[in-house]
Amino acid sequence: xxxxSHVGRRYEATGQVVDGAGAEAFAKAIAGxxxxxAPGTVPPTYAAVYAxxxxxxxxxxxxxxxxxxxxxxxxxxxxxWPTPVRAGDVVDASAVIASVEQKRxxxxxxxxxxxxxxxxxxxxxxxxxxxxx
Amino acid sequence: MxxxxxxxxxxxxxxxxxxxxxxxxxxxxxxxxxxxxxxHNPIHVDPDFARAxxxxxxxxxxxxxxxxxxxxxxxxxxGYEQVASVSCRFSKPLLPGQTITCTGRVIDxxxxxxxxxxxxxxxxxxxxxxxxxxxxxxxxxx
Numbered sequence: 001x002x003x004x005s006h007v008g009r010r011y012e013a014t015g016q017v018v019d020g021a022g023a024e025a026f027a028k029a030i031a032g033x034x035x036x037x038a039p040g041t042v043p044p045t046y047a048a049v050y051a052x053x054x055x056x057x058x059x060x061x062x063x064x065x066x067x068x069x070x071x072x073x074x075x076x077x078x079x080x081w082p083t084p085v086r087a088g089d090v091v092d093a094s095a096v097i098a099s100v101e102q103k104r105x106x107x108x109x110x111x112x113x114x115x116x117x118x119x120x121x122x123x124x125x126x127x128x129x130x131x132x133x
Numbered sequence: 134m135x136x137x138x139x140x141x142x143x144x145x146x147x148x149x150x151x152x153x154x155x156x157x158x159x160x161x162x163x164x165x166x167x168x169x170x171x172x173h174n175p176i177h178v179d180p181d182f183a184r185a186x187x188x189x190x191x192x193x194x195x196x197x198x199x200x201x202x203x204x205x206x207x208x209x210x211x212g213y214e215q216v217a218s219v220s221c222r223f224s225k226p227l228l229p230g231q232t233i234t235c236t237g238r239v240i241d242x243x244x245x246x247x248x249x250x251x252x253x254x255x256x257x258x259x260x261x262x263x264x265x266x267x268x269x270x271x272x273x274x275x
Contacts, residue, residue: 022169025165026166026170026200028165028169029170029197030166030200030201032156032157032158032161032162033157033162034156037207038212038213041212041214043203043204044207044219045196049169049170049171053170053171053172070186074195074196074223075222075223076220076222076223077196077199077221077223078218078219079219080217080218080270081217084213084214
């Protein structure tokens with residue numbers, strides 16, 4: 001179970017390629033049976049793929065932190081995109097455990113994300129709140 | 134590369150309503166999002182598993198709901214690259230077969246940075262408040 005001693009733990013996924021075909025499949029999934037909006041651009045929440053999951057899966061697999069995946073709920077999400085991301089960009093992503101709080105018998109895990117291109121331009125900052133029941 | 138047919142919003146005033154966006158979300162779409170995002174958590178794709186953990190059935194990924202909310206903001210602002218930030222709380226699950234409707238209203242305009250801020254929410258066709266505490270910032274054309 002996550003506790004205060006885990007605050008500051010950092011997970012990195014370097015060299016993530018923002019894949020144009022992957023972004024197109026993602027855009028189609030958002031559209032469902034509607035027409036894809038702005039084909040050729042990368043939907044901003046594709047940050048889930050190049051920034052969140054590659055680092056969060058490391059955190060969720062960290063046996064010392066011990067997140068109970070069966071009780072995990074995504075509570076809140078914030079994203080900022082200081083520089084729009086483009087297909088072909090190569091980014092380094094990181095996630096840091098920013099806070100751990102026990103409330104009402106649940107654990108609230110705050111995670112801060114950042115992803116930047118290899119020229120230093122930040123394409124995404126984010127904050128996830130995960131609730132573990 | 135932005136869509137040349139979409140005009141980028143150049144001005145906004147406090148109280149302006151974002152054009153609402155409604156979308157019927159199907160299980161097929163949730164499956165496609167699972168494949169495209171890599172999030173194959175069985176609560177989204179396996180009805181038996183979802184019911185076994187106390188849900189009424191599979192639920193859409195919160196990040197799929199948020200992606201549709203972000204599209205609503207981008208359509209109003211004139212392109213994905215105009216969207217500087219989006220945040221929300223995943224308050225209630227959206228169930229496949231329901232329609233999500235995203236709405237928003239301008240709450241601040243910053244002429245010096247050329248940005249407008251909105252408050253947002255998304256409700257399901259059964260009246261559940263799916264996404265709450267929504268906020269976004271858009272870059273206006275200058």
